[in-house]
Amino acid sequence: MSTQVTITLPDEIYQRAERFARLANRDVASILADTLQLSIPLTRANVFDLEPVSCLSDNQVLSLTRLQMQPVQDARLSELLDRQQSGLLVESERLELQTLMQIYQEGLLRKATALSEAVNRGLMEPLS
Numbered sequence: 001m002s003t004q005v006t007i008t009l010p011d012e013i014y015q016r017a018e019r020f021a022r023l024a025n026r027d028v029a030s031i032l033a034d035t036l037q038l039s040i041p042l043t044r045a046n047v048f049d050l051e052p053v054s055c056l057s058d059n060q061v062l063s064l065t066r067l068q069m070q071p072v073q074d075a076r077l078s079e080l081l082d083r084q085q086s087g088l089l090v091e092s093e094r095l096e097l098q099t100l101m102q103i104y105q106e107g108l109l110r111k112a113t114a115l116s117e118a119v120n121r122g123l124m125e126p127l128s
Helices: 011-024 028-039 045-049 058-064 071-085 091-120
Strands: none
Touching: 011 028, 058 091, 071 091
């Protein structure tokens, strides 16, 4: 299934996409679709259940600025990353590593959004 979207791009970006499409013998739309697919990280389905940070109370926003991965997950992620770096990661661990990386990235994005919101509300000073 596909959804058609209309976007306005800066001329320079469109020209870059057009040149690349010509070089690859493809249409611009497929180049842009592939670029978006590769650029936007996967998120878990339950992300839709999260309330936007801008709608949270001040206390909830401040709480999110201290968000950290669960210690067990963090330790396992470190272990799997070490195994990957050493070339010892087995196939059965790859999906686990991918899942933990996704959890980490989603949490980091949520925390960064909360930090921005906290600064915008005057709840904390900008980080230097």
